[in-house]
Amino acid sequence: MTTALGTFKDRARKALGDKTLKTALDRTTGNARVKRAAAVAAWPDFDRARAAAAAIKDHALAHFPHYLEQFERNALASGAKIHWARDAKEACAAVIDICRQAKAKTATRSKSMLGEEIGLPDALAEAGIRRVETDLAEHIIQLAGETPSHIIWPAAHRTREDVSKLFQQHHRDHLLLTEVEAMVASARHELRDDFFGAEVGISGANFLVAETGAICTITNEGNAELTTTPPRVHIVTAGIEKIVATTEHALQLTRLLVRSATGADLTQYTTFHCGPKRAGDRDGPEEFHIVLVDHGRTQMLEEMPDMLRCVRCGACLNHCVVYRKIGGHAYGGAYPGPMGAALTPIFDGLEPSRDLPHACTLNGMCKQVCPVDIPLPTLLRDWRAKSFRQGFESPALRRGLALWALVASKPRLYRAALALALPLLRRRGKDGWIAALPFTPGWTQSRDFPTPAKKTFLAQIESGEQA
Known part of the structure; x- marks a missing residue:
């Protein structure tokens, strides 16, 4: 979604570099999470x-x-x-x-x-x-x-x-x-x-x-x-x-x-x-x-009625790992955070706001804390799928997803790709962290990436290390 302050990615990049914003968000959302947890624990x-x-x-x-x-x-x-x-x-x-x-x-x-x-x-x-x-x-x-x-x-x-x-x-x-x-x-x-x-x-x-x-x-x-x-x-x-x-x-x-x-x-x-x-x-x-x-x-009643349950409590914002890093203004619409990512495509159209559903880790915390059990991760995945079906994603992304689908659907090819990629990633690590990755600057521009374990998760499962 583009505003006078640029695209969502422009605004998010600026917010990630704002140390004062990080301080303010940590104070507010951190306090809110602690208080909510105590209130819920006290209510059997x-x-x-x-x-x-x-x-x-x-x-x-x-x-x-x-x-x-x-x-x-x-x-x-x-x-x-x-x-x-x-x-x-x-x-x-x-x-x-x-x-x-x-x-x-x-x-x-x-x-x-x-x-x-x-x-x-x-x-x-x-x-x-x-x-x-x-x-x-x-x-x-x-x-x-x-x-x-x-x-x-x-x-x-x-x-x-x-x-x-x-x-x-x-x-x-x-x-x-x-x-x-x-x-x-x-x-x-x-x-x-x-x-x-x-x-x-x-x-x-x-x-x-x-x-x-x-x-x-x-x-x-x-x-x-x-x-x-x-x-x-x-x-x-x-x-x-x-x-x-x-x-x-x-x-x-x-x-x-x-x-x-x-x-x-x-x-x-x-x-x-x-x-x-x-x-x-x-x-x-x-x-x-x-x-x-x-x-x-009325349109939402037909397309995403679950979102009409929202009581505007803000819990999904306080627990969202993305909102807590970039704040509300980066989203560009009236509603920020997970709820905004679900609502803004209804109000402003999917094409100009398609980046918002993608700005989610899909960790499910927003659904977990929602007092009316709105399946926000599912709604955001649905917007992503609709954006893909309507051809709003870039050709490069579509090719990348096609390549990923090919690799992920063939177990032998998937394991071979992991066997090749993990040693290369580990060699770029220092003290357990990777400071920069080629071709994926978004991952490491404002954070370090953890160095992968020596064994993949699948290998750990097969060896009995993960139970």
């Missing part, structure tokens, strides 16, 4: 809950039209206004139209990956509407002029030192702060006036509850509540795959989502919004709009 029924969560999502998807219609009916009864959008253009147009009707000059926005997916930040800017990101990490990357690099921690690529410099440059207090608490206080001071002065607040939704017509948001900072409650108009943008049948189902999924995302039992704020402010309510918006977005979801 995690596997059963995981199977139940997958079943909940599959049930909703199997009855997609019924539950979407039920949600619309109940949401309208609560006083909400529903807008259906077939694609990103229609979704952005609906949001902009609502903002203009509200005569909004400023819109606060709570973190929403769907907003990034449909290009809402750019649409607001083109419409002349000032956008204020209220999530702390989103605020950081807005100051830096960047896009999110992680779906849970959008500023995962930024170190504390980076953030301190950004705040000194852009915040009104202009202080070079070193403590996290002080930086949070500075951001709170910077955003407070916008929370209460914006005409419109825009949020996403973690779940759409069919039985009540409510939407559910799950956050840790409280910024979502300040984004959705004080403004006169609240706009929700949500993918139609967020639908669940009941509140109980939403809460069951929440238990898995939170543990998989942050390792906590619950987030600080789990809020159900159901319609605008009613008579007697102390607060809440006067208008409540829900923009329901397809943007490829």
Whole structure:
């Protein structure tokens, strides 16, 4: 996939040489993996809950039209206004139209990956509407002029030192702060006036509850509540795959989502919004709009329904050995990591994004940690096969694969090739590592390759060394 910053390979190569990025990713994803492991270990029924969560999502998807219609009916009864959008253009147009009707000059926005997916930040800017990101990490990357690099921690690529410099440059207090608490206080001071002065607040939704017509948001900072409650108009943008049948189902999924995302039992704020402010309510918006977005979801229901189970927890990113080396921006789309490699070909087409499914070791860790058991390695292999069938791979790669298939399908030829190659590789090694390999610079450009063992795995099996 090519962007203004080049191809995926260009971006990955640049990321691999960025030591600061490596430090930031190690801090964020390492902490997330430790916390998730502890949360799962403390929950004896995690596997059963995981199977139940997958079943909940599959049930909703199997009855997609019924539950979407039920949600619309109940949401309208609560006083909400529903807008259906077939694609990103229609979704952005609906949001902009609502903002203009509200005569909004400023819109606060709570973190929403769907907003990034449909290009809402750019649409607001083109419409002349000032956008204020209220999530702390989103605020950081807005100051830096960047896009999110992680779906849970959008500023995962930024170190504390980076953030301190950004705040000194852009915040009104202009202080070079070193403590996290002080930086949070500075951001709170910077955003407070916008929370209460914006005409419109825009949020996403973690779940759409069919039985009540409510939407559910799950956050840790409280910024979502300040984004959705004080403004006169609240706009929700949500993918139609967020639908669940009941509140109980939403809460069951929440238990898995939170543990998989942050390792906590619950987030600080789990809020159900159901319609605008009613008579007697102390607060809440006067208008409540829900923009329901397809943007490829119907196509996914036919081609890869498993991906519609995704609850956007980010666990697959935190455990992906590729993401942890190159970060999110290298992927070029709204969604990075294994989930992005599976989703981006749907949104942007396979030909321009075919490198993403290939950027995977297929070690299966993403499936192992997914709270709704999405078979991501299988989906990525399917994209690779489809890319090959449609002729998107280079002639050199096709010839190489044909040669590999020939060798791998003939045991004697395979063993002869190994017998020839392994001694040559061992001679290039030093202290157990190979610093460079001919014709395969990608393997050793940013890492050393382990020197092969003296005996192949097959030989070790036959001799009884491996059991």
